[in-house]
Amino acid sequence: MLRTIDLRGTRPTQAGLLALVPRAATDVSAALDAARAIIDEVRLHGEAALLDQAERFDGVRPAAVRVPADELSAALEGLAPEVRSAALETIERVRAASEAQVPSPRLTRLGAGAVVEQRWQPVARVGLYVPGGKAVYPSSVIMNVVPAQVAGVRSIALASPAQSAFGGRIHPTIAGIAALLGITEVYAMGGAGAIGAFAHGVVGIGLEPVQRVTGPGNVFVAAAKRVVQGVTGIDAEAGPTDILVIADDSADADFVAADLVSQAEHDELAAAVLVTDSPELAARVAERLEARVSATKHSARVREAIDGAQSALVLVDDLEQAADFANAFGPEHLEIQVRDAEATLARIENAGAIFVGAYSPVSLGDYAAGSNHVLPTGGQARYASGLSAATFLRPQQLVRYDEAALREVAPVIAALSAEEDLPAHGEAVTARFGA
Known part of the structure; x- marks a missing residue:
């Protein structure tokens, strides 16, 4: 023990x-080369690579990577009543807690005509990953999707591995909960290939690149997230x-x-x-x-x-x-x-x-x-946080100064730009006053 x-x-x-x-x-770095090779296959060969990878890693070849709408509808209809009821209750609770994570815009008035506004802008498109493996995780569908919806993300794609037990389809409970949440863009793809597909897009199946990838997974998923950082954002290397x-x-x-x-x-x-x-x-x-x-x-x-x-x-x-x-x-x-x-x-x-x-x-x-159950693992909580509505938001600063407010601060800009030997910075201000 x-x-x-x-x-x-x-x-x-x-x-x-x-x-x-x-x-x-476990060593994510040890899986980097394998994850990079899998991602390169997807980047170069698209759907064909994803189908080959499903056959190689999941033991089944899906009929198609994109899950048809009628399959999602059937999965929703097929949800057991107690599962549907539990999912709805969980969705309501996670939505309420996630709404508390969205900051309100704030104005800071630094003087007459001098305003800086803080706003939190959602990314436009995200890719959410729900693992397969030793268990089925409908709760992870909820934990990924609801904060993205609360944050205001307009375009949400979801991926989960093809299941040999279901003839190459994703697990019907995963599909059903996705449909319950109104997600219509769902893919039967898993592991590092799915992360690569989200990051780079797959033209042949209409999968556009995303701005952020979230969701738990195995060491190859974690390695793939590390590989695609810089191409797209990630939540954490779970x-x-x-x-x-x-x-x-x-x-x-x-x-x-x-x-x-x-x-x-x-x-x-x-x-x-x-x-x-x-x-x-x-x-x-x-x-x-x-x-x-x-x-x-x-x-x-x-x-x-x-x-x-x-x-x-x-x-x-x-x-x-x-x-x-x-x-x-x-x-x-x-x-x-x-x-x-x-x-x-x-x-x-x-x-x-x-x-x-x-x-x-x-x-x-x-x-x-x-609360959300997508959380930092392996000691990452020492410097990272769990999935939340904030994961899908980017703080932005809006600056609004009028002529008088700019004139007032012009000497400050001139002094600092001169000290940094960047005179054109100061000149961009004085040009507005005929100097």
Whole structure:
């Protein structure tokens, strides 16, 4: 089960903590050459390359890459009532929370006739990726599409891998939820090829290039995002999921164990980390973890994740040290299950999403909390944020000065432009006053 990292009696530096945090043995850079070759195939050969890649990587050749409208309609009609109802509830919650992420335009008046306006302009077109693999992710359709719609993106394309179990079509639940959200441009393509197709476009199927690509995926998707940066924008290089739980002796050991297992079932490389100042709680969690791992459906996958180098039980002297370790780890998902949650929360700086209290499990955020579950992984929460409406917005500054306002600031411009030996800058101002 979980290996132990014992920090009691020590106070590592920030660099020391960074060296201690457990990580999966994944290296995006090792996949760059393969991802670049796949993208080049798509860039040069378009739909033919995408069809060949589906056959090679997904084990099936779709009839076409673009999903027909009647297939989307049929998938929508075929959604199970309980799935449709759950999706609608989730859409409503995510939409409400996403709307709070859109800033209002603001005017700054720096003097009579001198105004700078801040506005947030949506990108016109985005490509949203929904992975296949070990599970089906209709929730990721919602988490990608709704913030883009709230931000005001006019053109949204969605891609998901072809499924051999469905004759080369994308998973019908993915198609149905896309249709439920009004998305009509859907493609059966996956992995690095899909990211390349979004970035460069595919003329033969009417796929125009996008301005931003978002969505989770495997190491090849992450590598492909790195390759296309500069051609298009990306959200983040998503990798295997992770959860870090800070808990003291007041926490329910079974709740903690259940939450660690919930994320470990995603992938053998998923990270499950418990940080606690209570050896007694650690022992109870280990006991409950063994029981839950043995009983869960994907037991082998979960056990491999729990036993992996990326998962650990971290013993600390106090909750201050627990917060320091969490900040160094930069978890995608952080749970705080301690008596004084607010005191611990006040020390947290780096996390994709934070779940406070015994009744705010990560699973809530995965589906129905209203928060977004597309979050930075692999420690990227130390410098990046999760998907939100802001992902699809660009801040722009509108400058409006009249003649008197420009005349007032002209000496400032003249002095600075002269100091920088850029006299034409100053002359562009004085030319307006006949000088």
